[in-house]
Amino acid sequence: MNPATEAVPNVTESVRYARGWEKLREIDGKAGENVIAALADIAPDFARLLIEFAFGDIYSRPQLDLKSREIGVVAALTALGNAAPQLKVHIHAALNVGCTQEEVVEIIMQMAVYAGFPAALNSLFAAKEVFAERGRAER
Amino acid sequence: MNPATEAVPNVTESVRYARGWEKLREIDGKAGENVIAALADIAPDFARLLIEFAFGDIYSRPQLDLKSREIGVVAALTALGNAAPQLKVHIHAALNVGCTQEEVVEIIMQMAVYAGFPAALNSLFAAKEVFAERGRAER
Amino acid sequence: MNPATEAVPNVTESVRYARGWEKLREIDGKAGENVIAALADIAPDFARLLIEFAFGDIYSRPQLDLKSREIGVVAALTALGNAAPQLKVHIHAALNVGCTQEEVVEIIMQMAVYAGFPAALNSLFAAKEVFAERGRAER
Amino acid sequence: MNPATEAVPNVTESVRYARGWEKLREIDGKAGENVIAALADIAPDFARLLIEFAFGDIYSRPQLDLKSREIGVVAALTALGNAAPQLKVHIHAALNVGCTQEEVVEIIMQMAVYAGFPAALNSLFAAKEVFAERGRAER
Amino acid sequence: MNPATEAVPNVTESVRYARGWEKLREIDGKAGENVIAALADIAPDFARLLIEFAFGDIYSRPQLDLKSREIGVVAALTALGNAAPQLKVHIHAALNVGCTQEEVVEIIMQMAVYAGFPAALNSLFAAKEVFAERGRAER
Amino acid sequence: MNPATEAVPNVTESVRYARGWEKLREIDGKAGENVIAALADIAPDFARLLIEFAFGDIYSRPQLDLKSREIGVVAALTALGNAAPQLKVHIHAALNVGCTQEEVVEIIMQMAVYAGFPAALNSLFAAKEVFAERGRAER
Numbered sequence: 136m137n138p139a140t141e142a143v144p145n146v147t148e149s150v151r152y153a154r155g156w157e158k159l160r161e162i163d164g165k166a167g168e169n170v171i172a173a174l175a176d177i178a179p180d181f182a183r184l185l186i187e188f189a190f191g192d193i194y195s196r197p198q199l200d201l202k203s204r205e206i207g208v209v210a211a212l213t214a215l216g217n218a219a220p221q222l223k224v225h226i227h228a229a230l231n232v233g234c235t236q237e238e239v240v241e242i243i244m245q246m247a248v249y250a251g252f253p254a255a256l257n258s259l260f261a262a263k264e265v266f267a268e269r270g271r272a273e274r
Numbered sequence: 275m276n277p278a279t280e281a282v283p284n285v286t287e288s289v290r291y292a293r294g295w296e297k298l299r300e301i302d303g304k305a306g307e308n309v310i311a312a313l314a315d316i317a318p319d320f321a322r323l324l325i326e327f328a329f330g331d332i333y334s335r336p337q338l339d340l341k342s343r344e345i346g347v348v349a350a351l352t353a354l355g356n357a358a359p360q361l362k363v364h365i366h367a368a369l370n371v372g373c374t375q376e377e378v379v380e381i382i383m384q385m386a387v388y389a390g391f392p393a394a395l396n397s398l399f400a401a402k403e404v405f406a407e408r409g410r411a412e413r
Numbered sequence: 414m415n416p417a418t419e420a421v422p423n424v425t426e427s428v429r430y431a432r433g434w435e436k437l438r439e440i441d442g443k444a445g446e447n448v449i450a451a452l453a454d455i456a457p458d459f460a461r462l463l464i465e466f467a468f469g470d471i472y473s474r475p476q477l478d479l480k481s482r483e484i485g486v487v488a489a490l491t492a493l494g495n496a497a498p499q500l501k502v503h504i505h506a507a508l509n510v511g512c513t514q515e516e517v518v519e520i521i522m523q524m525a526v527y528a529g530f531p532a533a534l535n536s537l538f539a540a541k542e543v544f545a546e547r548g549r550a551e552r
Numbered sequence: 553m554n555p556a557t558e559a560v561p562n563v564t565e566s567v568r569y570a571r572g573w574e575k576l577r578e579i580d581g582k583a584g585e586n587v588i589a590a591l592a593d594i595a596p597d598f599a600r601l602l603i604e605f606a607f608g609d610i611y612s613r614p615q616l617d618l619k620s621r622e623i624g625v626v627a628a629l630t631a632l633g634n635a636a637p638q639l640k641v642h643i644h645a646a647l648n649v650g651c652t653q654e655e656v657v658e659i660i661m662q663m664a665v666y667a668g669f670p671a672a673l674n675s676l677f678a679a680k681e682v683f684a685e686r687g688r689a690e691r
Numbered sequence: 692m693n694p695a696t697e698a699v700p701n702v703t704e705s706v707r708y709a710r711g712w713e714k715l716r717e718i719d720g721k722a723g724e725n726v727i728a729a730l731a732d733i734a735p736d737f738a739r740l741l742i743e744f745a746f747g748d749i750y751s752r753p754q755l756d757l758k759s760r761e762i763g764v765v766a767a768l769t770a771l772g773n774a775a776p777q778l779k780v781h782i783h784a785a786l787n788v789g790c791t792q793e794e795v796v797e798i799i800m801q802m803a804v805y806a807g808f809p810a811a812l813n814s815l816f817a818a819k820e821v822f823a824e825r826g827r828a829e830r
Numbered sequence: 831m832n833p834a835t836e837a838v839p840n841v842t843e844s845v846r847y848a849r850g851w852e853k854l855r856e857i858d859g860k861a862g863e864n865v866i867a868a869l870a871d872i873a874p875d876f877a878r879l880l881i882e883f884a885f886g887d888i889y890s891r892p893q894l895d896l897k898s899r900e901i902g903v904v905a906a907l908t909a910l911g912n913a914a915p916q917l918k919v920h921i922h923a924a925l926n927v928g929c930t931q932e933e934v935v936e937i938i939m940q941m942a943v944y945a946g947f948p949a950a951l952n953s954l955f956a957a958k959e960v961f962a963e964r965g966r967a968e969r
Contacts, residue, residue, distance in 0.1 A: 170951065177958040180752075181939050185947055188744045189387045196736075199380040206342050207349030207381045211388050214350035214668075216495035217911035218948035221388075241338040242346045244459050248328045249350050249360075251631075251667045252463055253496035256448065263455040309673065316680040319474075320661050324669055327466045335458075353946075355773035356633035357670035383737050389946045390909075391741055392774035395726065402733040467665045477658040481623050485659045488624030489631035489666050492807075494912035499666075519616040520624045522876050526606045527628050527638075528807045529770075530880055531913035534865065541872040587812065594819040597891075598800050602808055605883045613875075634772035635809035745943045755936040762898050763905030763937045767944050770906035777944075797894040798902045804884045805906050805916075 152183065155191025162194060162201060164231055166224045205229035206242050213243050213258035214250035222258060226265040236266055291322065294330025301333060301340060303370055305363045344368035345381050352382050352397035353389035361397060365404040375405055430461065433469025440472065440479060442509055444502045483507035484520050491521050491536035492528035500536060504543040514544055569600065572608025579611065579618060581648055583641045622646035623659050630660050630675035631667035639675060643682040653683055708739065711747025718750060718757060720787055722780045761785035762798050769799050769814035770806035778814060782821040792822055847878065850886025857889060857896060859926055861919045900924035901937050908938050908953035909945035917953060921960040931961055 159167040174182035194204065205228050212222040229239050239262055247255040298306040313321035333343065344367050351361040368378050378401055386394040437445040452460040472482065483506050490500040507517050517540055525533035576584040591599035611621065622645050629639040646656050656679055664672035715723040730738035750760065761784050768778040785795050795818055803811035854862040869877035889899065900923050907917040924934050934957055942950040 173958075174951075174954065177961070178935050178939060178954050181935075181942070181950070181954060184744070184748055184939075184942075185951075188740070188748070189947060192740055192744070193384055193387055196380065196383075198376050199384070203342065203345050203377070203381065204384055206346050207384060208388060210346030210350040211353035211385060212948065215353055215389065215911075215948075216493075218388075218952060221948035221951065237337050238342070240456050240459075241335065242342065244335075244456060244462075245332055245338075245343055245346060246350060247459070247462075247668075248332055249347060249357075249668045249670060250354065251663075251671075252467060252665055253490065253493075253499035254668075255459070256452075256463075256499065257496060259452065259456050259459060263451075266455070312680075313673075313676065316683070317657050317661060317676050320657075320664070320672070320676060323466070323470055323661075323664075324673075327462070327470070328669060331462055331466070351670065354633075354670075355771075357668075357674060360670035360673065379734050379737075383734060383740075385946075386737070386740075387947050390774075390942075390944045390949075391745060392768065392771075392777035392944060393946075394737070395730075395741075395777065396774060398730065398734050398737060402729075405733070471662055471665055474658065474661075476654050477662075481620065481655070481659065482662055484620050484624050485627030485662060486666060488628045489663060492628035492632055493667065494910075496666075515615050516620070518873050518876075519613065520620065522613075522873060522879075523610055523616075523621055523624060524628060524807075525876070525879075526610055526808050527625060527635075528632065529803070529805045529810075530884060531805060531907065531910075531916035532807075533876070534869075534880075534916065535913060537869065537873050537876060541868075544872070590819075591812075591815065594822070595796050595800060595815050598796075598803070598811070598815060601800075601803075601883070601887055602812075605879070605887070606808060609879055609883070629809065632772075632809075635807075635813060638809035638812065749940055749943055752936065752939075754932050755940070759898065759901050759933070759937065760940055762902050763940060764944060766902030766906045767909035767941060770910055771945065774944075793893050794898070797891065798898065800891075801888055801894075801899055801902060802906060804888055805903060805913075806910065 151187045151191035153191075154195050155186035155189070158190040158194045159186055162190070162205070162228045162232060163224055164227065166227050170224070201232040202229070202234055205232055205234060206238070209239060209258075210242050210246055213246040213254055216250065216254040216257060219257075219261060222261050223265055226262050227269070230265075230269065236262075290326045290330035293334050294325035294328070297329040297333045298325055301329070301344070301367045301371060302363055303366065305366050309363070340371040341368070341373055344371055344373060345377070348378060348397075349381050349385055352385040352393055355389065355393040355396060358396075358400060362400050362404055365401050366408070369404075369408065375401075429465045429469035431469075432473050433464035433467070436468040436472045437464055440468070440483070440506045440510060441502055442505065444505050448502070479510040480507070480512055483510055483512060484516070487517060487536075488520050488524055491524040491532055494528065494532040494535060497535075497539060500539050501543055504540050505547070508543075508547065514540075568604045568608035570608075571612050572603035572606070575607040575611045576603055579607070579622070579645045579649060580641055581644065583644050587641070618649040619646070619651055622649055622651060623655070626656060626675075627659050627663055630663040630671055633667065633671040633674060636674075636678060639678050640682055643679050644686070647682075647686065653679075707743045707747035709747075710751050711742035711745070714746040714750045715742055718746070718761070718784045718788060719780055720783065722783050726780070757788040758785070758790055761788055761790060762794070765795060765814075766798050766802055769802040769810055772806065772810040772813060775813075775817060778817050779821055782818050783825070786821075786825065792818075846882045846886035848886075849890050850881040850884070853885040853889045854881055857885070857900070857923045857927060858919055859922065861922050865919070896927040897924070897929055900927055900929060901933070904934060904953075905937050905941055908941040908949055911945065911949040911952060914952075914956060917956050918960055921957050922964070925960075925964065931957075 171182045171186065205225060208225045209222070209229050212218050212225060226239055230236065240259065243255055243258045243262060246258065310321045310325065333340070344364060347364045348361070348368050351357050351364060365378055369375065379398065382394055382397045382401060385397065449460045449464065483503060486503045487500070487507050490496050490503055504517055508514065518537065521533055521536045521540060524536065588599045588603065622642060625642045626639070626646050629635050629642060643656055647653065657676065660672055660675045660679060663675065727738045727742065761781060764781045765778070765785050768774050768781060782795055786792065796815065799811055799814045799818060802814065866877045866881065900920060903920045904917070904924050907913050907920060921934055925931065935954065938950055938953045938957060941953065
């Protein structure tokens with residue numbers, strides 16, 4: 136890396152980081168913070184890039200509302216079917232940004248058409264766990 | 275199969291079919307009809323099941339608005355990355371039910387976070403083709 | 414939804430449901446019933462659609478014998494590698510409809526050629542669990 | 553590599569190769585030979601391993617009939633949805649070893665349940681092309 | 692977005708962009724520039740994020756040499772099997788940063804073990820095209 | 831199978847097996863042996879084919895060094911995201927053949943660009959477990 140590059144004070148970086156961290160907390164709440172904490176002793180730079188890029192750059196863009204973004208993410212992770220922990224984080228996130236439980240169930244059901252019934256079933260059972268966790272937390 | 279089953283007049287079937295066909299036309303327009311037509315000489319029963327189940331049963335449910343459904347489908351097909359023709363049909367569909375081009379681009383961009391940049395790039399280029407087709411059609 | 418649609422008595426629906434339920438029990442036995450029961454408090458409509466569409470519409474068709482259908486499903490779920498619970502249900506199902514354990518092992522082994530050794534290995538270990546469960550049940 | 557290893561005459565290798573080549577021709581016919589020919593100038597060793605392992609080792613095993621093997625392969629490649637050329641080769645293969653066109657269509661339709669409608673649709677259109685090619689060849 | 696955020700001059704951003712652009716050209720050459728150009732009229736912001744994040748943040752890190760990075764990318768895109776244009780760009784890239792054609796063929800062949808023969812075959816045929824393109828360019 | 835085929839003494843087979851077994855132990859150590867042992871009562875032939883083909887045929891080829899091979903495998907299994915046990919075996923393997931922990935983390939981080947952040951996150955957490963296991967073993 137160019138030493139000149141390194142000498143530039145990371146002013147904007149810290150702005151992206153701060154904006155991303157705020158957005159992460161707004162969307163994912165405690166679950167998002169836990170992911171970042173779990174990365175601290177294995178890949179702290181990756182935690183920083185996740186905050187800066189995913190949350191500071193992408194989620195902060197005004198072109199699409201957060202509810203639509205989370206419907207898309209729940210749909211995609213349901214269809215991919217290989218990222219169970221992240222699917223649960225984003226079912227929480229969808230509820231955090233204004234989706235109802237009924238809407239979350241519905242977008243998962245629709246994925247049966249595009250990715251098959253097993254993908255939808257496994258995601259529905261993840262949603263069942265998330266709804267139960269939130270039910271316990273609300274009491 | 276039980277002959278008794280066969281003897282039941284397909285009253286409700288025809289209702290599901292009619293409801294599904296209407297919904298298919300509302301969402302997918304001509305592109306949806308073309309898919310059905312292309313199935314006629316290879317698997318006409320599959321065309322019927324697609325209309326009855328996907329459109330008559332799932333898309334007709336009132337629990338989620340069509341715009342949210344299509345955002346979820348564009349996100350999922352972008353992430354899966356292995357169904358180019360259907361992705362294009364659903365980018366059209368998203369625009370048909372009220373998404374702006376900017377919103378379509380945005381949900382695809384977000385998939386870079388969840389399924390990688392190649393998946394997002396290929397979907398953006400599909401969107402570019404769809405937007406061009408519609409631009410030509412509108413002139 | 415058109416109120417007229419709703420007024421049609423669900424005669425055929427109940428036939429599809431009954432036919433599907435019977436087929437589900439024939440193929441998946443207790444494991445299939447458990448899936449339906451687990452959906453009751455999260456997405457009961459999805460359970461109904463699964464019975465009506467997957468079992469009432471598809472599995473009930475006479476064009477292919479159940480043994481061939483289950484060989485195809487075990488092969489596909491092995492290759493996809495992201496639906497472990499459904500894979501186990503369908504290894505049971507394959508044995509229920511007439512496959513030998515040796516045939517199940519063989520179709521899974523063949524998937525090493527089409528989806529790689531990890532996919533085949535994980536499916537073989539699922540088969541090992543299923544065979545053990547059935548061994549215990551038979552005693 | 554151990555020089556001793558290299559000194560062993562490849563007696564059994566040539567047996568595996570011959571057995572695999574014969575099996576490849578039985579199953580895939582001309583389409584299989586074309587794949588091998590296309591590898592000659594890029595990865596001839598890979599062509600040899602494909603013949604020896606996939607056809608000499610796996611397909612030659614007596615534990616499962618060829619028709620069941622091809623039903624499994626068509627199902628798996630339909631579900632994966634990312635290997636169009638191989639899917640067409642194996643739709644040909646399924647027909648070569650005794651499946652009817654109706655059975656091929658049926659196992660593909662069933663994949664809508666396990667991998668979604670887009671996967672099944674794209675595979676049905678591949679089948680349509682294969683059936684047309686064979687129709688022309690038979691005339 | 693916080694107006695304060697917007698007021699910060701994009702000093703570091705432009706450094707990340709410049710570093711990324713330089714890295715993109717080093718690795719992907721003309722093919723990389725073409726991808727960026729193709730995004731100009733559909734999603735210019737995505738082109739910027741691709742340069743800044745993928746190339747400015749990730750590829751610029753000194754923790755792994757470029758040759759190892761490209762071996763990993765060719766392996767991954769071969770295994771995923773759903774991103775043909777990007778696979779070709781990265782076969783070029785692997786050769787640009789010091790892999791031999793023999794090494795590229797070898798890492799692709801190895802993917803037969805982890806993702807099946809169809810994935811490896813399609814990637815070998817992509818490599819064949821890339822090698823031919825470069826052969827023509829060199830003359 | 832041709833009886834003549836069966837009569838050929840398995841001289842070369844046993845050479846491939848011996849070479850593969852030695853290579854398996856060199857790369858995967860105890861973890862590889864455990865996989866083979868776990869196959870003994872369900873599919874012993876599959877264990878043999880895995881040793882002969884994957885290790886005796888592929889890994890024994892001199893065209894690519896073992897460190898590059900394992901970087902490719904860790905990248906591919908991270909991207910596929912559906913083979914957690916094999917991913918852990920190959921993170922061990924990468925370290926066994928000369929990768930540093932930092933290099934393993936880095937190739938996984940890079941997969942965020944090609945397969946998304948969830949795939950990279952889950953693989954980083956697998957690496958964390960592997961590093962901890964080795965830390966305990968070294969004490």
